[in-house]
Amino acid sequence: MTPDISRIRKDFPILDQKVNGKPLIYFDNAATSQRPIQVIERVNEFSLRINGNIHRATHFLANKTTEAFEAGRETVRQYINAAETAEVIFTHGTTESINLVAFSFGEAFISAGDEVIVTEMEHHANIVPWQMMCERKHAVLKILPFNDNGELRLELLDNLISDRTKILAVAHVSNTLGTVNPIREIIAKAHLKNVPVLIDGAQGAPHFKIDVQDLGCDFYAFSGHKMYGPTGIGALYGKREWLDKMPPFLGGGEMIDRVTFAKTTYNQLPYKFEAGTPHYVGAIGMAAGIQYMQSFEHKMLADYENQLLTEATSKLKQIGGLKIYGEAPQKSGAICFNIDGIHPFDMGTLLDHLGFAVRTGRLCADPVMDHYGVENMVRASFAFYNTFDEIDAFYKALIRLKAMF
């Protein structure tokens, strides 16, 4: 059963516009998704009618806001099936979540000579924080490579993990290759050797049913704005056994229990990791985005998104001289490609003039560019409000543009 896409699109007012005189075709969902009116109205409610700083007062507005904020946390908890809300920390997004773990886990558990494993296909957000921590702690960063098909070379993982390995960080879904990594298998392998695993779920959480208890991951990071919620908000799931032992990342109000100049003690989870006034409107919006997704049957949306990706892939493969980067058997969300003799910047500029929003450049994944020996790529990425007609129009546009070069 396919979703009623034209009805769904009506929920997204931004989709109904022209750019450069052409109907907008928004294929940059891996960068950010659009917000349904339900999320926009929920967010507006917290400026129009309800607003008060959370956890800090006993007055009506503060209470209402606090309730909504904590209800939002519960919504996130149940979305990922975390064991308790204390294991759900609101952050500014995936990048901050990973920085939090890299820093705090690093402080608690990493010493000179220890090892951290990331993969060659990671977004910079899941590389740079680890590099920074390794430099600070004199630890070693090891890389699990991927093959030209865009699949992680899992056969190398067992040898890569040593008795100095302290943590492994891997993407659920690659933002360039679209590869859906077998994270369950990776987590199992790592756990056999007592290595905890952080999953970068930025591209995974919007499209998959996440069950962190079932997966067994130790940390899972994701962003609100990629799942129909606002920017500036995200979440970090962490197992209590780790979070309890990790020192705070940022210091300030809310994350403390008692402050004296002699000594300060810290608050319990999750607040220990939520210093300062959070983006509570964002958190409430993120929860509204999740609830919007959950108002549809998940399988129906997932199947439809897969069909879009399959259709787009098949159409692009018909174009001579077009190379797709990453053809793993299981893919989600994004197709990265180049057309022989056409620079992605030129392609993206001309596509823009035909109304298409795609991403071009290095996609925050320099190692992926280096792997294929290219400077830039074009990326089209889909969500459940895209249509087969849009994909057809994209195909026709690429043919037309190809003729210009």
Next chain:
Amino acid sequence: MTIDEIQNEIVEEFSGFEDWMDKYAYLIEIGNELVPIDPKYKIESNLIRGCQSRVWLHQEFTDGKIKFEAESDALIVKGLVALLLRIYSDRTPHEILISEPRFIDEIGLRQHLSPTRSNGLLAMVKQMKLYALAYEKISAKKQ
């Protein structure tokens, strides 16, 4: 011709195009016609590495004028590079310093010179001006 006169000429050339695609087709044509930079000048110190595209800029200062050679790996950028060379190459430092590449805005392509574009163009213009400033100072010292 002065820089200003050439800019007017360029704007005139583009005014004939109604359609965006024709403008870009023309820009691509100009880009294709641009004589490639001598490979020995395609070196790290001449490279302006934008996130979206790369630009190489080489310069030589003789007889009081700066000669520029430049190139980009993206054709649209190369076309704009060709136009920028048309107004700025073989000019005195002073001429370069007192003029702005207003033609880009006037042909409706201002967004390509925006810092957010990260295509290397804005950085290239800035670099050209820096060379002009340096050579002007050197020339002044010699007098």
